[in-house]
Amino acid sequence: MKKINVERDAKDFASPYKVALIATHDEEKDVHITLLSSLMNRGDDEMVVGEFVKGLSKQFFHERPRAGFLIMNLAREFWTGTMDFYDKKTEGPEYITFNEMTLFRFNTYFGVHTVHYAELREISEKRKLNMAGIAANMVRVILASALFKGREVPVFNPWTRRHTAKAGTLLFLGFSGDDGYPRLLPVIQGKSVSRSRILLTPAPYKKLAEGLKDGDRASLFAASLDMEAVLLKGTYRRLPGGLGAVDVDRVYNCMPPVHRYIYPETPWEAVTEF
Numbered sequence: 001m002k003k004i005n006v007e008r009d010a011k012d013f014a015s016p017y018k019v020a021l022i023a024t025h026d027e028e029k030d031v032h033i034t035l036l037s038s039l040m041n042r043g044d045d046e047m048v049v050g051e052f053v054k055g056l057s058k059q060f061f062h063e064r065p066r067a068g069f070l071i072m073n074l075a076r077e078f079w080t081g082t083m084d085f086y087d088k089k090t091e092g093p094e095y096i097t098f099n100e101m102t103l104f105r106f107n108t109y110f111g112v113h114t115v116h117y118a119e120l121r122e123i124s125e126k127r128k129l130n131m132a133g134i135a136a137n138m139v140r141v142i143l144a145s146a147l148f149k150g151r152e153v154p155v156f157n158p159w160t161r162r163h164t165a166k167a168g169t170l171l172f173l174g175f176s177g178d179d180g181y182p183r184l185l186p187v188i189q190g191k192s193v194s195r196s197r198i199l200l201t202p203a204p205y206k207k208l209a210e211g212l213k214d215g216d217r218a219s220l221f222a223a224s225l226d227m228e229a230v231l232l233k234g235t236y237r238r239l240p241g242g243l244g245a246v247d248v249d250r251v252y253n254c255m256p257p258v259h260r261y262i263y264p265e266t267p268w269e270a271v272t273e274f
Contacts, residue, residue, distance in 0.1 A: 003044040004123055012073040013040045016101055019072040021221060022049065023174045023182035024060040030233045031174035031182045032060055033221040034254065038098060038112065039069060045120045047083050050098035050112035055259040056252075061085040061116050068182035070172060072129070080208065081123035082181040088116045121181070129186065133204030138167070138189035140243070141199050148239055150197035155248050155263050160230055164192035164222050171200065173246075174219040175212045175236065185209055190220070198232065198246045199239075214238035218246050221254075229254050 004010070012018065020039035026032040034057035038050035047069070051058050061067065065085040072078035089095060090113065098112035156164070163169055171190040177183045185208035190200030198220055202209035212218065218236040223229040234248035251263035260266045 002120070002122060004041045004120065006041065006044050009079070009126065010041055012077070013071060015073065017074060019070070019078075019170070019223075021070045021172055021184055022057065022061075023068040023070075023184050023219075024057060025064045025066070025176070025182065026056065026060060028250075029176075030217050030250065031176060031219040032057055032233075032252075033172065033174045033184070033219055033231055035221065035223060035229060039071065041120075042094065042117070047118045047120055048094050049116045049118075050094075051088075051114040051116060052110050052112045053256055053259075055254065058114070058116065061118075062088065065118075066181045067118060068174070068177075068184050070184040070186075072186075076129035076131070077126050078129060078186070079124050079126055080184055082121040082183075083118040084121060085116055085118045088114050090114055129188075130204045134186075134189050137201040137203050138191075140201060140241075141189050141191055144241065144243055145191070145193045145199060148197075148199055148243065148245060149194040150237075150245060150247055152194050153196040155196035155251060156192065157262065160232075160251060161192055161195055163224065163228060163230060164198060164232075166224070167191075168224060170223050170225075171198070172221045172223075173200065173209070174221065175209075175216055178211050183208065183211070187220070193245075196234075196248050198248065200244050200246070201242055202244055203242060212236060212244075220246055220248075 023033045042048045070080050094115045171187045173187045185205045187200045193199045216236045220232040231252040232248045233250040234246045237245045253262050
C-alpha cells in the first residue's frame with residue numbers, strides 16, 4: 001500500500017500515546033532503532049517527526065535517509081512501512097502543531113525544536129498484535145533457552161541482562177531488507193538467554209522477517225512499560241525448530257540524559273573548550 005488511510009488511521013498516528021519506532025542505518029551500516037512517539041502522518045503520503053532530545057538517530061535521518069517505521073496504538077494494532085527523509089525545519093505549521101500538543105506544551109524542560117520530513121514509500125495494512133501466537137512462541141523460547149545459550153561473552157551489564165530477560169519487556173527486531181530499507185517487526189516473545197544472546201522466534205510474524213538470513217546484521221530495541229529501553233546490535237543466527245537468535249556485540253543506551261554506546265564502552269572526553 002502506497003498511501004495512508006487518513007480517515008481511518010490519522011487519529012492513531014497523531015496520538016502521542018503510542019509506540020512509534022524509526023529504523024535507520026548507523027555509521028557501521030547496522031540498523032539503528034529509536035523510539036519517537038512524535039512520529040505522525042502529514043496527509044496521505046508523508047510522515048513527520050518532532051525532535052525534542054538530541055541523539056544519533058536524527059543525524060542518521062539525513063546522512064542515510066532510507067528508513068523504516070513501526071507504529072502501535074493502545075489497542076495493540078500496528079502498522080509497518082518505509083520512508084525517505086528529505087528535509088528538516090525549525091518553524092512552520094507542523095512545528096506549531098507539535099508544540100501545542102499536551103505532551104510538549106506543558107513540559108517544563110523541553111519542547112520540539114526541529115521537525116523532520118519524510119516521503120512515504122510504503123505502509124502496511126493495520127494488523128492486530130497476535131497475543132495468542134506471541135504467548136505460544138514465548139513458551140517455545142523459554143523451553144529452548146538452556147539449549148541455545150551461545151557463547152558466554154560479557155556484553156550485557158547486569159541491568160541489561162535483567163531487562164531483556166523479563167517477560168514484560170517489549171522486543172522489536174530490525175534488519176535491512178533486500179531493497180536497502182530497514183524493516184521492523186515485533187518479537188515480544190524474545191528474551192536474553194546469556195550475557196550476549198537474545199533468543200527469539202520470527203513467528204507469528206514470519207512474513208515480516210522475509211529476507212532476514214543467517215549471518216545478517218540485526219538489531220533489537222528492548223523497551224519496558226516503565227519507559228526504560230536499550231538498543232542491541234549484533235548478528236542474526238537461524239536455529240533449529242524455527243528459532244532464531246541475535247548474538248549481540250554492540251549496546252547503545254538510548255535513554256536520557258546521555259545517549260551513548262555502553263558496549264564496547266565509549267571513552268569519556270573532557271570538555272576543554274566552551
